[in-house]
Amino acid sequence: MASPAQLDQKFWTGFARNIWEKKPLALKNVQSSLREISADEIFKLLVLFADRCRKLNDSEGFKFYIDGFKADPEEVLQVLPEKSDKSLLGYHERMKALFPDYCLVCDELLQVNLSKQHLLTDFTDQLYQHVGFPNRFSEMGLYLGNYRKTPFGVHVDSCGVFSFPVVGKKKFRLWSPEYVKKNPSLDRAFSYEKHKKHSELLEAGPGDITYWPSSAWHIAESDGSFSATWSLGVWVDKSHKEMVTETLKSLLDSHSETLSSMGTTRFKTRHNQSGEVTELPPAYQQSIEMLQKMTQQELQETFLKSWMKHISSQGFKTIPHTTLKLTAKSHISLRSTKSPILWQQSQISKSKVYFSFGGALIEGTKGSSLHKLILSLNAGKSCQVDKKDLQVLQLLADAGAFSRGEVIL
Template identity: 35%
Template sequence: MLAPLPTPALASPSEPSLALPRSFWKDFTRRHWDREPALFKRPFTQHFFTGGEIYETLLEVAGRVRRGEYTVPLRFFIEHEDGPDGLPHYGMAISVAPYLPTREDGDLESYLARLDTLLAGKRFGLVLNRAQGFHWNHWLQTTTFLSGLYESVGVPLGSSDSAIFLGNYRYTPFGIHKDNSHVFNFVVAGRKTYSLWPYEMLASRDEVPKGASLIDKPCSIHLRDKKEEAELLSRASFLEADTGDVTYWPVSYWHRAEPTQGLSLSISLGVGFSPPHFTSDATPHAWPDRLRHTQMPGRRQWQVPAQVRSALRQRGQRKALLAAERESTIAWVRLLTCGALNGAPPEVHEAPLTPAEWIRAHPERPIVCVPLPGKELLVSAIGHSSTLPGAPSIRRRVERLVSSLNAGKPLSVESLEQAFFSRLPARAFSRTAFRALLDDLVRWRAVRRCPPPGKQSR
C-alpha cells in the first residue's frame, strides 16, 4: 500500500513566493553554481509546494488529456519484474488517461490508493514537464524562486522548465543520465536520494558519443548488470534530501534517483542556456543564451533586448522571412513576459468586464507593447499575447493604456475606455476590440478585478 502524503498546511491568503534573500544567492553563486552539487535544508518557512496543489495540477492535466490534447508533456512509467541482468525495467504507458486522477478521487491520498489497486501493487513513476503551465501557484512559486538566481547569474534563455516527479519507483525510470540544464530539486513529500557523477567520470564510456563535448547536452548511461551498477555507485557522491529540502547539481553532472522507502513527490526545476525550443524552426544562427535581469520586462516602456533583436534581423528582409521574424518575435516576447519559463500559466475564466468595474495590474508583472513587422502591435503579459493594428493613433493609445495599468493602481474600466477613444477617428478601433483586450488581460491574470478606491474588498 502506498504511504499517505502529509496534509498540507492552510495556504497563505497572499500570493505564494519562494524568493530567497540576496545573501543566499550570493553565497550559492560563489560556492556552487556550475561548480558542485549542494543540499539546502528546509530553506523556506512558507509557501512551499504542497501535495494539494500538485493534485490540482494533475487534475488540470487529466482534463486536458481526456479532451484529447495530446501535446500534454506527461509520461507514466510502470516498473516490471527484475530482468535477467538483475535490474528493474520500466514500461511507459501508451495511454496515460486510466492512471490519472478524477474529481471523484477527492484528494491526492485517495487517488494514490486507487492507483495502487489499479496497478495491483506494481511500482510506478509519473513525470509531468512544464508543470508551471498547469497551475497558477506553481508558476508564481517558480518565478519568484528564479528571480534571485536571475539577478545573480543572468537570465538563462533555454526555456527553464519545472517537472513533477511522483511515484514509488526504485530508480529514475530513465536511468543514469544528464540533462541540458542545471537542476534544482524540491522534495515535497517523502525522501529522495540522488547519486551523482561529474561529467568527466563517465564521459569515456562507449555509449557516450565522442568528438564533441556533451558537458551541457543530454545523454544516458546504459547499465549491463548489477555488477556494473555497483561499480558505478562506488564512485558516486550522494545527496539525501527530506521533505522541504532543496538540492542542486550543475548541468555537467550525471545523476539518478536511488531507492527510498515508500512514496516520494518532488519538483525538478531545470535551468538551461541552450536556445529556446521555438528557435528550432528558425534558420540556424547564433541566439543569445542569457540576458541581464534588468533587461526583463519592467514597468517602464520596454522593448525586446538588443541581443534578441539583432538575432532576429539576421534572418533577412524578404516577405516570407519577415513573417517568420514576426512569429519569432512573438515567441520571444511571450518567453520573456513568462519569466523565461517554458510554458505560460493556465488562463482564468471569468465573466466579461463591465464599464462599472475597477481593475488593477500587478506592478511586478508588467504588460508590454512591442511593434511587429507588418505594422502590427503585440500586447503581451505572463506568456500570453494578442496582436492589434499598429497604426500610430492606435499604438499611442494602447501604450498609454498599458502604462496606466502598469502603475498598479485601481482604475475604472469606464474611465479607461473614455480616455482611449477620446478624439479617436471613427472606425479606427472598435469598442468591442477594446473590451476584448481588457478581457484578454483578465484571462491572462495580467489584471484583476478590484474594489474602487476607498472600499474594502469582501
C-alpha cells in the same frame, strides 16, 4: 536539528559564485515561501491538469512508467489522478493496488499553477538576478511513485535542477561528466554498483532543496517507498550566439520584400578560367545594399523587441493559462502586479510603442488609450476595457496577462 537555511541575499551571492553550474548542493529545512507549494497544492495542480487532459482526450504533458516501461498515451489517461483520490497518498494507494512499481511524470504543471505562480517568480527572480536570465526557459516538473530507480536510468539533462520533495525521502546519485566520459557504460545504466564509490548522493525530504548543475549525470533511487517531488529545471543549452542569430533572422524576415524569393540565383559569370570566384550575382549585391542601409536605431529596436518578448514570459516555458473572454463592459486587472505588461518606445518612430506579455508582441501608439490603460494596469489599477482596444486586449488576455473580467451591469 540544523539551523533553517535562508534564501537571502548572502545565500544567492554565494550560490552564484560557488555553486551554480559548478557542483551539487543539498539544503536542509529551507525557510522559503516555496514550502507553500505543498503536497496538497501539488495534488490540486495534478488534478487540474489531469482533468484538462481527460477533457481533451490527450495525455500530452504526462508520462507513466510501469516496472520501468513507458505506457502508451491512451493508457496514461486511465491512470491519472482524480479528485476522488483526495491526496497524493490516496492516489498512491489506488496505484499500488494495480502496479508494484510505477512512476508518474508531469512536465506541464506550470499551465495550471495560477494561485502559486508568484512563489515561483519570487524564487526565479532572485536566481536570475544572480546567475543571469535563461536563454531558453525554466519549467516545473513532477515525479511521483514507488519506483526504485528513474525509469530511464542514469542520464544527463541540459538543465540545472532544483528539487523540492513534498512526500517521502528522495535520493539522487550523481556523477561528474568527466567520470562518465571515462565510463560510457553508465549512460542509461540501471546497474552501477562498481561506480557508486565515485558518485555523490544527495538526500532530501519535505522542506529540503537539492540542486545539481546541467552537466551532472544522475539517477533517483528508492527502497520502494512512495515519494513525490516537484522540480524546477533551468535550461542552459541555448547560447547567446543562437539568440543573436534568431534576432537577425527576424530582422531579415522583416525586409523580405527587398530579398529575392526566387528558387534560383541569376548570375553573369560563376568563375573565371582558373576557377577563381570574383563576382557576386546581382541578388547578393542587392542584399549587401539592404544591409548597409540598416541604421543603428533599427538594430537597437530589433534587439530590444527581441529581448522584451523573451523576458515577457518571466523565464518560464509556459505561464498559467486563463480562459477570459473580454467584452466592452469588462473590468480587468493584472493577473499579478509582479507580472506587468512590458512596453518600450520605438527607437525609430517617436509615436510608436510595443507591448509584450507571455511571448506576445503587440504594436501600439504612444499616448493612446491602450498605452494609458496598460500604464494604469501596471500601476495596480482595475480598468474598464475600451471597445476600440478590445481586440488587442484579448490577445493579452489569451497570453495570460489578466486575472479576471467583471461585467458592469
